[in-house]
Amino acid sequence: MKRVSVFGATGSIGQNTLDLIARERDAYDVVALTGGGNIGQLAKDAKALQAEVAVTAYPEKLDELRDALAGSGVEAAAGPEAIAEAADRPADWIMSAIVGAAGLVPGLRALRHGTTLALANKESLVTAGPHLMAEAKRHGARILPVDSEHSAVFQGLVGENIEDVERIVITASGGALRDWPLEQLGAATLADACAHPNWDMGQRITIDSASMFNKALELIETREFFDVAPEQIEAVVHPQSLIHALVGFRDGALMAHIGPPDMRHAIGYALHWPDRKHLPVARLDLAQIATLEFRPACEKRWPALRLAREVMHLRGLAGACFNAAKESALDAFIAGQIGFLTMTEVVERTLEQTQAREGLDSATVSLDNILAVDHLSRTRAVEIAAQLAGAHTD
Ligand code: NAD
Numbered sequence: 497m498k499r500v501s502v503f504g505a506t507g508s509i510g511q512n513t514l515d516l517i518a519r520e521r522d523a524y525d526v527v528a529l530t531g532g533g534n535i536g537q538l539a540k541d542a543k544a545l546q547a548e549v550a551v552t553a554y555p556e557k558l559d560e561l562r563d564a565l566a567g568s569g570v571e572a573a574a575g576p577e578a579i580a581e582a583a584d585r586p587a588d589w590i591m592s593a594i595v596g597a598a599g600l601v602p603g604l605r606a607l608r609h610g611t612t613l614a615l616a617n618k619e620s621l622v623t624a625g626p627h628l629m630a631e632a633k634r635h636g637a638r639i640l641p642v643d644s645e646h647s648a649v650f651q652g653l654v655g656e657n658i659e660d661v662e663r664i665v666i667t668a669s670g671g672a673l674r675d676w677p678l679e680q681l682g683a684a685t686l687a688d689a690c691a692h693p694n695w696d697m698g699q700r701i702t703i704d705s706a707s708m709f710n711k712a713l714e715l716i717e718t719r720e721f722f723d724v725a726p727e728q729i730e731a732v733v734h735p736q737s738l739i740h741a742l743v744g745f746r747d748g749a750l751m752a753h754i755g756p757p758d759m760r761h762a763i764g765y766a767l768h769w770p771d772r773k774h775l776p777v778a779r780l781d782l783a784q785i786a787t788l789e790f791r792p793a794c795e796k797r798w799p800a801l802r803l804a805r806e807v808m809h810l811r812g813l814a815g816a817c818f819n820a821a822k823e824s825a826l827d828a829f830i831a832g833q834i835g836f837l838t839m840t841e842v843v844e845r846t847l848e849q850t851q852a853r854e855g856l857d858s859a860t861v862s863l864d865n866i867l868a869v870d871h872l873s874r875t876r877a878v879e880i881a882a883q884l885a886g887a888h889t890d
């Protein structure tokens with residue numbers, strides 16, 4: 497039996513992961529499931545899968561979780577430290593699917609035990625790429641990418657030498673506002689940004705798809721995970737979301753990974769790696785698809801992509817600042833405080849100010865420094881968002 501834990505079990509990736517586990521119930525021993533405020537879902541899944549422990553991120557929800565688990569034999573725990581401790585419980589495979597930088601510490605804790613980490617939480621790599629990869633190496637732990645693009649690249653590299661790779665092309669759907677005229681983007685509402693044409697995902701990543709911050713994070717994620725130069729990484733808009741990424745080799749060959757937009761493929765690949773097993777995803781009818789469409793990923797329309805290039809060049813703690821500022825700007829947009837385009841402005845200004853004052857590129861990438869810059873950048877981004885919100889309403 498494979499011992500598995502799922503962090504962020506109540507979310508979109510978490511639920512897809514549990515779906516695959518539940519289909520082969522006898523093959524898995526479920527150790528820990530973690531969630532946030534959706535106690536009903538967390539308790540239901542923990543009981544159904546007979547998990548050892550269920551953990552909510554919110555201490556004030558502990559009594560509710562205890563009540564929901566009463567008599568089931570599943571332990572209840574709460575709070576960020578309890579989530580990190582759940583990552584200390586012996587497991588063979590852990591799904592890291594918490595959204596945001598909150599996923600970093602539990603992932604690091606799992607790596608320290610040599611546990612295989614299936615990484616959906618791209619923010620870990622953006623925030624702490626060099627540290628995370630070094631920790632995995634030091635403890636002999638494996639990280640398997642779950643972001644669909646990175647899973648596609650990973651699969652494209654099987655049997656290949658990374659030195660033969662000339663380019664990596666990451667595809668982007670373009671998100672909910674892909675076809676909007678440029679001059680209307682500033683007026684996009686929360687509901688507009690949440691209507692993703694292809695993928696069914698959590699709210700935050702769906703909005704990040706519309707702003708292209710998701711793709712910006714993924715370019716940085718590519719740089720950190722595969723250790724390729726920023727100049728080798730490209731983005732292209734592919735509205736159908738059928739090709740997830742392409743790997744270009746020195747002989748000019750391009751290997752594309754094609755599949756339906758269903759995260760259970762990338763999750764299942766990481767779950768069964770190095771084997772392949774049957775997965776309940778749709779099979780594509782190429783004749784019916786007929787054509788594959790591509791468009792340039794315009795940095796004028798999506799300035800987040802330009803910022804990603806800056807972050808990749810700065811490196812150091814720039815990713816931690818970029819991600820934290822992005823998370824704060826997203827909070828402000830969701831709260832109706834700032835407009836859609838102001839998100840990028842907040843991130844750009846936070847990055848500029850933090851680089852000017854703290855020197856992001858020259859700092860040591862330790863966990864303490866990462867967490868300090870994350871905190872400082874959030875505070876700064878909140879201030880900048882408030883200023884910009886004020887300026888725009890005057
Ligand atoms: P989601 O919002 O649907 O779920 C997030 C999960 O994290 C939930 O279980 C929630 O309770 C938990 N959570 C939220 N804040 C937390 C905190 N502070 N501490 C502990 N737990 C917390 O998100 P999602 O769409 O499933 O995305 C999860 C991660 O996977 C993200 O990093 C996202 O970028 C990445 N990802 C998602 C998809 C997708 O299809 N949804 C695709 C690729 C990558």
Ligand code: MG
Nearest residue numbers: 643644645714
């Ligand atoms: Mg992705």
